[in-house]
Amino acid sequence: MMHRKKKEKAIESTLLMVSGVTVVALFLLCFFLFREGYLLFGDYSIISFLTETSWYPSSSPAKFGLLPLLTGSLIVTAGAIVLSVPLGLASAIYISELADPKIAQLIKPFVEILAGIPSVVYGFFGLIVVVPLLQDLLDLPTGQTALAGSIMLGMMALPTIISVSEDAINSVPTALKEGSLALGSTKWQTIYRVVLPAALSGISAAVMLGIGRAIGETMTVMMVTGNTAIIPGIPEGLFDPVRTMTATIALEMGEVPQGSEHFHALFAVGAVLFLITFMINLIADSVKKKYRLQEGV
Amino acid sequence: MFLRPKTSEKLAFATLRLSMALVLAFVSIIVIYITVNGYSALSLDFITQMPMKRMTQGGIYPAIMGSLMLIGLSMAFAIPLGILSAIYLNEYSTPGRASWAIEMAINNLAGTPSVVFGLFGLALFVKYFGFGASLLSASLTLALLIVPVIIRASKEALMTVPQEYREASLALGVTKWQTTRKVILPAAIPGMMTGIILSIGRVAGETAPILLTGAAYFLPRIPDSVFSQFMALPYHLFVLATSGTSIAQTRPIQYGTALILLLIVVMMNSIAVLIRRHYRNKLNR
Numbered sequence: 001m002m003h004r005k006k007k008e009k010a011i012e013s014t015l016l017m018v019s020g021v022t023v024v025a026l027f028l029l030c031f032f033l034f035r036e037g038y039l040l041f042g043d044y045s046i047i048s049f050l051t052e053t054s055w056y057p058s059s060s061p062a063k064f065g066l067l068p069l070l071t072g073s074l075i076v077t078a079g080a081i082v083l084s085v086p087l088g089l090a091s092a093i094y095i096s097e098l099a100d101p102k103i104a105q106l107i108k109p110f111v112e113i114l115a116g117i118p119s120v121v122y123g124f125f126g127l128i129v130v131v132p133l134l135q136d137l138l139d140l141p142t143g144q145t146a147l148a149g150s151i152m153l154g155m156m157a158l159p160t161i162i163s164v165s166e167d168a169i170n171s172v173p174t175a176l177k178e179g180s181l182a183l184g185s186t187k188w189q190t191i192y193r194v195v196l197p198a199a200l201s202g203i204s205a206a207v208m209l210g211i212g213r214a215i216g217e218t219m220t221v222m223m224v225t226g227n228t229a230i231i232p233g234i235p236e237g238l239f240d241p242v243r244t245m246t247a248t249i250a251l252e253m254g255e256v257p258q259g260s261e262h263f264h265a266l267f268a269v270g271a272v273l274f275l276i277t278f279m280i281n282l283i284a285d286s287v288k289k290k291y292r293l294q295e296g297v
Numbered sequence: 298m299f300l301r302p303k304t305s306e307k308l309a310f311a312t313l314r315l316s317m318a319l320v321l322a323f324v325s326i327i328v329i330y331i332t333v334n335g336y337s338a339l340s341l342d343f344i345t346q347m348p349m350k351r352m353t354q355g356g357i358y359p360a361i362m363g364s365l366m367l368i369g370l371s372m373a374f375a376i377p378l379g380i381l382s383a384i385y386l387n388e389y390s391t392p393g394r395a396s397w398a399i400e401m402a403i404n405n406l407a408g409t410p411s412v413v414f415g416l417f418g419l420a421l422f423v424k425y426f427g428f429g430a431s432l433l434s435a436s437l438t439l440a441l442l443i444v445p446v447i448i449r450a451s452k453e454a455l456m457t458v459p460q461e462y463r464e465a466s467l468a469l470g471v472t473k474w475q476t477t478r479k480v481i482l483p484a485a486i487p488g489m490m491t492g493i494i495l496s497i498g499r500v501a502g503e504t505a506p507i508l509l510t511g512a513a514y515f516l517p518r519i520p521d522s523v524f525s526q527f528m529a530l531p532y533h534l535f536v537l538a539t540s541g542t543s544i545a546q547t548r549p550i551q552y553g554t555a556l557i558l559l560l561i562v563v564m565m566n567s568i569a570v571l572i573r574r575h576y577r578n579k580l581n582r
Contacts, residue, residue, distance in 0.1 A: 012389050021382070022399055023398050025402070025441050026406055029417045031352055032425070036416075044450055063473040086316070107321065112495075112566050113566050114323065116498045116502075116562040117327065119505070120558070123538075125553050205536075211401070212408050253416075272414070277413075278408070281404060285404065
């Protein structure tokens with residue numbers, strides 16, 4: 001009997017150790033990212049990194065200004081969210097409130113395919129179809145612009161926004177809806193006066209996760225935004241080429257000698273990107289928790 | 298407002314339907330466009346031949362093999378890690394610091410951009426462990442990237458196993474681990490499979506992490522060890538579509554490669570849907 005108990009204990013400890021791998025992985029990820037990034041600041045001042053307005057890694061002296069890359073990421077992401085939130089939210093309302101359950105079951109796999117298409121395929125489609133289309137339609141010198149990035153990222157953020165908002169809408173208690181309908185409201189009045197406000201925190205979590213998805217996307221933006229490291233004007237910068245933080249890392253890491261100043265600068269950009277997504281996740285998480293609490297009441 | 302409630306309802310519903318139609322149109326346009334253009338490039342030679350004449354002709358055999366090896370190796374790391382972690386979280390852990398830390402780590406890893414995983418893999422596996430730019434470094438990096446997905450899906454599958462199964466087995470004097478292995482795991486495996494299959498699609502398509510940890514621009518052979526560099530489908534598509542002097546010339550190969558990537562994803566998704574449906578019907582019976 002003792003033997004059996006010992007064996008069970010040993011199994012439990014092994015399982016705990018195995019699941020601890022994720023914690024170790026996150027710790028190592030932070031450690032290596034910040035250490036390699038921090039090494040930039042031996043020779044290069046952190047103030048210049050944060051305030052310098054140009055990114056010229058191969059000029060001498062080299063300039064590693066974060067601002068053009070950060071603003072590039074922000075403008076592409078903002079465009080993507082403006083395009084995808086209304087569309088995604090409307091689709092989520094359609095799926096959960098309007099559609100026949102059988103049709104909803106047919107639609108879901110389509111949305112999952114949208115989520116599954118590799119980013120490089122989106123980039124390829126954007127490069128071949130969307131970029132030339134934008135150039136012709138808007139009469140631009142090049143179609144490789146922030147707008148092209150926003151359109152493609154908007155499509156890619158849709159599945160996240162749709163599925164998370166759908167969950168939020170579905171978790172609104174039926175009694176609330178029935179109460180509103182019993183008072184003589186139309187179905188639409190019920191949706192936008194009762195269901196949407198009740199699902200609001202879940203929907204904001206969906207938006208946050210969509211932002212996280214868009215800002216971290218690499219291959220698609222790299223293929224369609226033109227990759228020019230200039231601080232974009234707002235909003236006319238949408239029609240210019242931009243370069244995001246993600247694209248910079250992926251484009252330049254291949255040509256950089258390991259351990260050089262440029263190498264560490266790319267890690268520093270990666271660390272900033274990690275901090276941004278970390279905070280976005282934190283906000284999304286706390287919003288989700290809040291609406292779980294509200295439901296409990 | 299100025300509109301009668303019934304009229305505004307009609308307008309609103311029409312807008313909702315239109316939005317849904319637009320989203321479905323996006324999916325269809327991308328899938329149809331790639332299929333129509335890529336179809337003519339597909340042939341037995343395309344998937345069994347080496348690239349020829351500086352990649353402007355021939356097939357994509359090494360990229361297919363590279364991707365398959367990458368999937369196999371990263372899954373070999375990620376599946377046991379993911380399933381065992383899920384078992385711990387759902388069957389063993391009690392609310393406390395350990396399970397809080399693990400859940401927090403999973404959430405954060407799941408939200409971390411793939412290019413950041415690439416940097417991490419470069420610093421840890423390529424540089425610090427000295428694996429170099431290799432199949433091993435890239436597989437380990439991708440394994441860490443998908444472990445959160447597998448844990449979440451497996452945990453959800455474990456949660457759907459009715460509590461009575463556990464109680465009945467334990468009441469018979471069976472130990473917890475035996476119960477988990479012989480009763481709970483078999484009941485949860487179909488649900489776990491869907492998560493694993495979906496993450497295979499993800500591994501097949503990820504580009505940024507492997508670009509930093511071992512994918513080769515061009516390599517006219519199959520990797521002979523885990524320390525060798527490799528070609529992979531998504532990186533091959535990226536290279537052909539964006540660099541070099543013969544972008545227009547290699548267009549058919551690009552469409553063909555994109556179609557194969559798309560086929561992998563659609564296939565994995567369909568299998569996952571079928572398993573889910575089969576399993577749900579079984580439960581309802």
